[in-house]
Amino acid sequence: MNRFAGTVNLRELLRPVGQMLVFSLASSVVLSLIVIVLALIMDQTVVGETLLARSKVSLLTYTLVNLPQVILDGLTIGFVYAAIALGYTMVYGVLEFINFAHSEIFAVGAFVGVELLIVLQIYGMLEGGSLIGAYTWLIIAILAGMIGAGLLAISVERVAYRPLRGAPRLVPLISAIGVSFFLQDAIRLIESLTTGQFHRIIPTFGNFDERLTFGQIPIGDSVIALGIQVKSIIVIIAAVLMLVGLNYLVNATKVGRAIRAVAQDRATASLMGIDVNRIISLTFLVGGALGGAAGVLYALKFTRIDPFVGFFPGLKAFTAAVLGGIGNLTGALLGGIILGMLETFSGTYMSAFTMGAAGAEYKDIFAFAILILVLIFRPHGLMGENVAQKA
Amino acid sequence: MEKAITFLKSVPALLTRGYAPYFVILAHILVGSNWVYASPRSTIAFIFLLTALVGIYYFRVNPLFKALAISILLLGVMPILGLRNIFYLEVIFQISVFAALALGLNIVVGFAGLLNLGYAAFYAVGAYLWGFFGSQQIYLLNETPGTAPVGTPFFLPQDYFYLFLILGAIVAAVVGLLLGLPVLRVRGDYLAIVTLGFGEVIRVLANNLDKPLNFTNGPQGITPIQRPTLAPEFVDGFNNLFSGIIGSPVSSGQLYNVLFYMLSLVIVGIIIVVARNLEDSKMGRAWTAIREDETAAIAMGIPLVKMKLAAFAVGASFAGTMGVLVAASRTFVSPESFSFMQSIGVLVMVILGGIGSIPGVIVGAAVVTILNLQVLQGLSLYLSQLRQSDAVIPLIDFAWRDLSTQLDPAKYQRLLFGMILVIMMIFRPAGLIPAERRRRDDADQEEAKTE
Numbered sequence: 001m002n003r004f005a006g007t008v009n010l011r012e013l014l015r016p017v018g019q020m021l022v023f024s025l026a027s028s029v030v031l032s033l034i035v036i037v038l039a040l041i042m043d044q045t046v047v048g049e050t051l052l053a054r055s056k057v058s059l060l061t062y063t064l065v066n067l068p069q070v071i072l073d074g075l076t077i078g079f080v081y082a083a084i085a086l087g088y089t090m091v092y093g094v095l096e097f098i099n100f101a102h103s104e105i106f107a108v109g110a111f112v113g114v115e116l117l118i119v120l121q122i123y124g125m126l127e128g129g130s131l132i133g134a135y136t137w138l139i140i141a142i143l144a145g146m147i148g149a150g151l152l153a154i155s156v157e158r159v160a161y162r163p164l165r166g167a168p169r170l171v172p173l174i175s176a177i178g179v180s181f182f183l184q185d186a187i188r189l190i191e192s193l194t195t196g197q198f199h200r201i202i203p204t205f206g207n208f209d210e211r212l213t214f215g216q217i218p219i220g221d222s223v224i225a226l227g228i229q230v231k232s233i234i235v236i237i238a239a240v241l242m243l244v245g246l247n248y249l250v251n252a253t254k255v256g257r258a259i260r261a262v263a264q265d266r267a268t269a270s271l272m273g274i275d276v277n278r279i280i281s282l283t284f285l286v287g288g289a290l291g292g293a294a295g296v297l298y299a300l301k302f303t304r305i306d307p308f309v310g311f312f313p314g315l316k317a318f319t320a321a322v323l324g325g326i327g328n329l330t331g332a333l334l335g336g337i338i339l340g341m342l343e344t345f346s347g348t349y350m351s352a353f354t355m356g357a358a359g360a361e362y363k364d365i366f367a368f369a370i371l372i373l374v375l376i377f378r379p380h381g382l383m384g385e386n387v388a389q390k391a
Numbered sequence: 392m393e394k395a396i397t398f399l400k401s402v403p404a405l406l407t408r409g410y411a412p413y414f415v416i417l418a419h420i421l422v423g424s425n426w427v428y429a430s431p432r433s434t435i436a437f438i439f440l441l442t443a444l445v446g447i448y449y450f451r452v453n454p455l456f457k458a459l460a461i462s463i464l465l466l467g468v469m470p471i472l473g474l475r476n477i478f479y480l481e482v483i484f485q486i487s488v489f490a491a492l493a494l495g496l497n498i499v500v501g502f503a504g505l506l507n508l509g510y511a512a513f514y515a516v517g518a519y520l521w522g523f524f525g526s527q528q529i530y531l532l533n534e535t536p537g538t539a540p541v542g543t544p545f546f547l548p549q550d551y552f553y554l555f556l557i558l559g560a561i562v563a564a565v566v567g568l569l570l571g572l573p574v575l576r577v578r579g580d581y582l583a584i585v586t587l588g589f590g591e592v593i594r595v596l597a598n599n600l601d602k603p604l605n606f607t608n609g610p611q612g613i614t615p616i617q618r619p620t621l622a623p624e625f626v627d628g629f630n631n632l633f634s635g636i637i638g639s640p641v642s643s644g645q646l647y648n649v650l651f652y653m654l655s656l657v658i659v660g661i662i663i664v665v666a667r668n669l670e671d672s673k674m675g676r677a678w679t680a681i682r683e684d685e686t687a688a689i690a691m692g693i694p695l696v697k698m699k700l701a702a703f704a705v706g707a708s709f710a711g712t713m714g715v716l717v718a719a720s721r722t723f724v725s726p727e728s729f730s731f732m733q734s735i736g737v738l739v740m741v742i743l744g745g746i747g748s749i750p751g752v753i754v755g756a757a758v759v760t761i762l763n764l765q766v767l768q769g770l771s772l773y774l775s776q777l778r779q780s781d782a783v784i785p786l787i788d789f790a791w792r793d794l795s796t797q798l799d800p801a802k803y804q805r806l807l808f809g810m811i812l813v814i815m816m817i818f819r820p821a822g823l824i825p826a827e828r829r830r831r832d833d834a835d836q837e838e839a840k841t842e
Contacts, residue, residue: 097580160813160816160817171816172816173506174506174742174816175812175816177508177735177738177812178808178809178810178811178812179809179813180809181735181808181809182813184809185806189803192795192797192798193795196795196797315587315591322581358599361595361599364595365588365592365596367588368585368588368591368592371585372574372585372588375573375574375581379576
């Protein structure tokens with residue numbers, strides 16, 4: 001089984017950081033190579049000529065100019081997916097059940113954080129200009145999102161899933177779909193009644209929208225600008241901290257051992273004196289809190305949120321969890337990074353490589369193509385155990 | 392007093408004895424149709440009339456009489472009342488469309504136990520099939536969306552529609568097979584997500600396949616789509632016979648609604664017959680076995696993937712046919728009609744009515760459609776009237792006028808659907824009218840407990 005495998009010592013703090021570095025580097029190198037090779041091959045064909053005629057730039061230059069930005073964007077969104085995917089994978093590890101409502105828990109986290117910031121802005125707390133203040137408020141907003149989403153996740157489990165434990169597999173899944181739909185409209189109802197509209201925009205404060213530039217590399221006539229938005233850095237750092245924290249919690253603490261025990265064998269764990277219900281609640285709390293934090297980070301990165309904001313990130317994160325091997329924490333991390341990268345690469349380059357026939361509008365369904373491919377060739381994911389026929 | 396109570400208690404028993412049920416049913420239909428006839432705007436009267444069907448289903452009467460009563464109600468009374476208030480015709484048309492979809496999904500979810508969350512995709516396949524071939528779209532492949540030159544001919548004669556009813560089923564079944572082939576090997580909950588993804592893929596494709604070649608006209612959708620011919624002589628003949636009862640002459644447009652309603656009823660009838668026969672066939676038993684215990688089913692030598700594929704394809708084919716029908720009746724298809732919400736709506740009908748239960752699923756379709764079209768809309772209307780009045784809620788002293796205009800029940804279907812799903816799963820997972828087999832199982836378990 002070894003669902004949350006690992007040895008228990010301080011190495012647990014460093015191991016996930018190393019994994020993240022390796023995964024990020026490897027996936028960006030591999031994808032960059034693929035894109036560059038494709039560009040080299042297609043540069044002299046009709047594809048390259050079309051681009052040259054339209055935008056006065058050769059395909060290879062176009063590819064190289066966009067590459068650094070694509071990798072950074074891919075990493076940012078990849079870490080957000082990874083944080084959401086951990087929620088799916090933790091619940092799956094413990095209950096063997098897809099928590100379909102996780103995407104709405106993510107959305108609730110985003111709304112709690114954004115609403116808090118909007119209230120703070122109304123009271124004028126966000127102005128003042130000191131960076132320390134701005135970062136403090138952002139951290140408080142993320143914590144609020146975590147608490148809100150975590151508590152919601154616990155109550156959803158208590159109300160809609162616990163009475164169904166032991167029922168046939170489809171029963172809790174359908175209940176989860178119901179919860180998901182209910183929550184979408186509940187957010188919409190509450191937001192509409194209190195604010196008159198149901199989409200919110202995160203206030204601008206601090207220096208999050210600024211762009212740090214490191215330098216420029218000239219290639220032919222065009223110039224590669226190396227730069228990253230401050231908020232992307234924040235998203236990556238926050239996600240890394242959460243992932244390390246979660247890894248430590250699961251692999252190096254007593255509670256984590258209880259979680260792993262329940263995941264392996266619920267009945268035996270309860271015989272060993274573990275309060276299974278409490279551990280399951282805790283799992284939902286932790287997964288929900290991670291989802292909530294990811295929600296606030298998502299709002300920070302994309303600025304606009306609405307009650308249905310969770311749907312696509314949720315599905316993609318689920319795909320990421322399956323891609324990495326559901327039930328496996330490292331797998332969720334790997335899957336999230338790969339999926340975020342693939343999505344950004346395809347969103348940027350597909351239009352150029354297909355002469356404008358298929359562009360970024362297909363990037364949302366790109367994840368499903370990957371999901372189907374993974375399920376055909378490796379149903380247990382990249383790092384998971386075999387789940388194809390385990391009823 | 393006590394006499395009265397004992398008499399009241401014996402009423403239900405009396406009603407089911409001898410010839411009483413026949414009179415009850417006839418009286419129900421008669422009172423109901425007169426009530427609707429007298430007050431064509433009353434929702435309660437309409438629902439009362441519809442409940443006659445439930446009565447017919449539950450009373451033990453001669454099957455011939457049952458069939459007769461149902462056909463009088465559905466083929467005679469309903470269309471005439473519907474022509475008096477065209478909204479009812481729309482309601483019963485939608486009920487029968489959704490009943491067909493729910494029956495199709497029921498084969499996949501209820502019989503074979505495969506959760507399909509992208510069912511609307513197969514519906515979309517059928518709709519776009521006739522939408523493409525039954526309109527001018529094939530001549531517009533190189534035009535930008537929305538710029539059809541005047542006088543573009545239609546590709547096919549309009550009566551090809553009937554052929555496409557069958558073609559729609561075949562194409563949707565093939566699409567179902569193609570999707571099912573790779574993903575049916577994986578376990579149920581993965582299948583749910585994959586089908587969900589597939590539903591989104593179809594919607595996104597419909598939205599974006601207006602370039603490089605304009606297949607779907609993008610988000611604007613394809614229109615006009617042809618309807619089958621309706622001879623003017625037929626319209627005149629119909630008017631001669633029925634305009635007296637209806638109260639005003641019927642236009643050919645209204646008669647089209649009746650035609651599509653009748654066609655959808657025919658399809659529902661075919662699906663019911665097919666589903667019933669499938670349920671008790673060898674295949675149906677294999678599906679039950681797979682649903683209850685996959686490992687045991689494999690051990691008994693049931694070809695798992697083949698059987699699952701069959702369920703997938705049969706379910707998809709019904710949706711394909713219905714898609715063709717709806718495309719023609721609306722003369723318009725657009726990607727928005729095939730969202731995830733649609734798939735969930737059909738799933739809610741199946742779950743509410745009773746997974747695997749044919750009458751249950753039909754009741755589910757009727758209840759959800761009426762909730763959607765009549766009850767929620769009615770509530771919205773009522774609230775907006777209250778808002779314009781001077782009424783005040785007593786005790787808490789709240790003026791209706793101050794109620795936010797955002798509180799519009801018609802817009803909160805998701806809330807309702809979500810609640811129905813959760814509540815049904817927790818309190819009555821077998822649905823309003825549980826399937827026969829499940830009822831038998833439950834009875835067995837009860838016996839086992841008492842022994």
